[in-house]
Amino acid sequence: xxxxxxxxxxxxxxxxxTLIESLLLLAxxxxxxxxxxxxxxxxxxxxxxxxxQHNLRRIAVAAFQFxxxxxxxxxxxxxxNRQEFGAWNEEYYSSWVMPLLPYLGEKERAAGLxxxxxxxxxxxxxxxSLYGAPLSVLxxxxxxxxxxxxxxxxxxxxxxxxxxxxxxxxxxxxVSSYGANWGTKILDNMRPQENDKDGxxxxxxxxxxxxxxxxxxxxxxxxERSHEEPRWRYMGYTSAAQQNIAVFARWYTGGVYTGRQPxxxxxxxxxxxxxxxxxxFHSLIWKDLQDKRLGSYGSEHPGGCNLVMADGSVRFMSxxxxxxxxxxxxxxxxxxxxxxx
Numbered sequence: 122x123x124x125x126x127x128x129x130x131x132x133x134x135x136x137x138x139t140l141i142e143s144l145l146l147l148a149x150x151x152x153x154x155x156x157x158x159x160x161x162x163x164x165x166x167x168x169x170x171x172x173x174q175h176n177l178r179r180i181a182v183a184a185f186q187f188x189x190x191x192x193x194x195x196x197x198x199x200x201x202n203r204q205e206f207g208a209w210n211e212e213y214y215s216s217w218v219m220p221l222l223p224y225l226g227e228k229e230r231a232a233g234l235x236x237x238x239x240x241x242x243x244x245x246x247x248x249x250s251l252y253g254a255p256l257s258v259l260x261x262x263x264x265x266x267x268x269x270x271x272x273x274x275x276x277x278x279x280x281x282x283x284x285x286x287x288x289x290x291x292x293x294x295x296v297s298s299y300g301a302n303w304g305t306k307i308l309d310n311m312r313p314q315e316n317d318k319d320g321x322x323x324x325x326x327x328x329x330x331x332x333x334x335x336x337x338x339x340x341x342x343x344x345e346r347s348h349e350e351p352r353w354r355y356m357g358y359t360s361a362a363q364q365n366i367a368v369f370a371r372w373y374t375g376g377v378y379t380g381r382q383p384x385x386x387x388x389x390x391x392x393x394x395x396x397x398x399x400x401x402f403h404s405l406i407w408k409d410l411q412d413k414r415l416g417s418y419g420s421e422h423p424g425g426c427n428l429v430m431a432d433g434s435v436r437f438m439s440x441x442x443x444x445x446x447x448x449x450x451x452x453x454x455x456x457x458x459x460x461x462x
Contacts, residue, residue, distance in 0.1 A: 166263070166422065166423065168262075169261070169262040169263040169422070170263070170422050170427065170437065172261070172262050173261040173262065173263065173298070173345065173420070173422070173427050174427050174435040174437075176258050176259070176260075176261065176298075176299070177299065177343055177344075177345075177427055177428075177429040177435050178429060178433065178435055179225065179258050180221070180225070180258065180259075180299060180343055180429070181342055181343065181429045181433045181435075182224075182433070183221040183224035183225050184217075184221060184224075184342065184343075185433065186224045187220060187221055187224060188329070188330065192329065193327045193328060193329045194217075194321060194322065194326075194327075194328045194329070195214075195217045195220040195221065195322075196214075196217065196322065196323070196324065196325050196326045196327065197216070197217050197301050197303055197322030197323050197324060197326060197375050197379070197380055198214070198215055198216055198217070198323075198324055198325075198374075198375025198376065198379075199213050199214055199215075199324070199325055200324050200325060215373055215374055215375055216372060216373055216374055216375040216378065216379045217301050217322055217375070217379060218256075218259070218297065218372045218373065218379060219231070219234060219373065222234075225256065225258055227256065230251055230254070233251045234251055237251065241287050241288060243373075244288050244290070244291075244292045244293070245290060246290060247277055247290035247291045247293055248269075248271055248291075248293045250290070250293065252293070252294060252295060252371075252373055253271060253291075253292070253293030253294065253295055254271075254295060255269055255270035255271050255295045255296075256270070256295055256297070256372065257270065259295075259296070259297035259298065259299055259372055260296070260297065260298055261298035261299070261345060261420065261421075261427075263420060263421040263422055264298040264345070264347065264348055264349075264420065264421060265347070265348045265349035265350075265367075265421060266296050266298065266348050266367050266370060267296070267367055270295060270296055271293045271294070271295055271296065272293065272294045272295075272296050272365070272367045272368055272370070272371065273291065273292075273293055273362075274292040274293065274294050274362045274368065275288045275291055275292035275362070276291055277289070277290050277291030278291075282361065283361060283362060294368065294371040294373075295371065295372055295373075296348075296367055296370035296371055296372065297370055297371070297372040297379060298345050298346065298348070298370070298420075299343050299344065299345060299346075299379075300343065300344060300345075300346055300378075300379045300380050300381035301320075301321065301322035301342070301343055301379060301380055301381065302320045302321045302322060302340070302341040302342060302343065302344065302381060302382075302451055303320045303322055303323050303380035303381060303382050303416075304318060304319040304320025304321075304322075304323060304382065304451055304452060304453075305319055305320070305382065305383060305448050305451050305452060306318075306319065306382075319451075319452045319453065319454070319455060320341075320382075320451055320452065320453065321333075321340065321341070321342055321431060321453055322380065323380075324375070328453065330431070332453055332454065333431050333453045333454070334453065334454035334456070335449075335452060335453055335454055335455055335456065335457065337430065337431035337432035338430055338431075338432045338434065339430070339449075339450060340430060340431040340450060340451075340452070340453050341381075341428050341429075341430060341431070341450050341451055342428075342429050342430055342431045342433075343381075343428070343429050344381050344418045344426060344427065344428040344429070345418060345419060345420040345426040345427050345428070346370070346381060346415075346417065346418060346419055346420075347388065347390075347419035347420050347421050347426070348366050348367050348370055349421055350366045350390060350391060350414065352390070352391040352393075352395050352396060353365065353366040353391070353414075355391070355395045355396055355399040356391075356395070356399070356400070356402075356407065356410070356411065357399060357400070357401070357402035357403075357407065358402075366414070366415075369415055377411075377412070377415040377416060378415075380416065381416060381417070381418050382416040382417070382451065383417075383418070383444060383447040383448040383450075383451045384412055384413045384416045384417055385413045385414075385416075385417045385444070386417070386440065386441075386442065386443075386444050386447065387417070387418050387419055387425055387426050387438060387439070387440040387442055387447065388417075388418075388419040388420070388425070388426065388440040389413055389414065389417040389419060390414070390419075391410060391414055395410070418438070418447070419440075422437070424439060424440055425437055425438050425439040425440045425441075425442075426438060426440070428450075431453070
């Protein structure tokens, strides 16, 4: 009987891998993974912050191009009679984004909005509609907005509870991570014409660079808001569409939708007590929380958020920035000496 002899063929038998060696090898892989994963995460975060800063820079450039053409920045929102401001496609709009569309590579969309003033018409085409098609320049990749930068308000499915026959293709709202500096006064507490418009944008403003007496490097133009808010569902909205804070990020609406204010410090989130003791819907406490959450600057970038100043420079502001300083940076002619570095 022929038996295999490894010595005869000059080969040594391979020793078996012991349990200890396997465990050591596994430990090495775990250590390497522990070193690699944070590095990958930091790289991704750095890339996302850079993309966000690039977006804000592009928006600022568009605002300055508008300023060059009109000798002023657009309003945060125009709310006067259309005839007082002229043609629909020039001076009557519901948010600062709309007059900047031609400068953001969206001339056709701007022309379409001028052709179709009726609200339902702007949603025809579903996710490809005038209001539904996303604008990538308005979306920070770190922000917790719906995938693709589009929020489903009404479904196109007739069997869905969100279906609305007025929007047979569905109603999809393109959303934005960014808002304009509306100054220090609470947006909804007073009639628009009575507000102290101390920011760069507000209702019916016509702010010029020359109006920025505090210095363009010390005045916010646009900034982020975080839409990661799991406690929003405790705010009492009965509409399923409004139980997600992302619905308040649509770009075609002014006020708290596309305005930012120094009501709270950067990265303010709803407090934990709203889960066990939700505020009464539309009560003073509820209104205060909503204003603070929707108005505040913030992001999902660790430690702060991106702001672009009125000189076009983009800064990452720490969430530890005092509210006093943030307010000073939100006024264009407040005479404050406090400057964030």
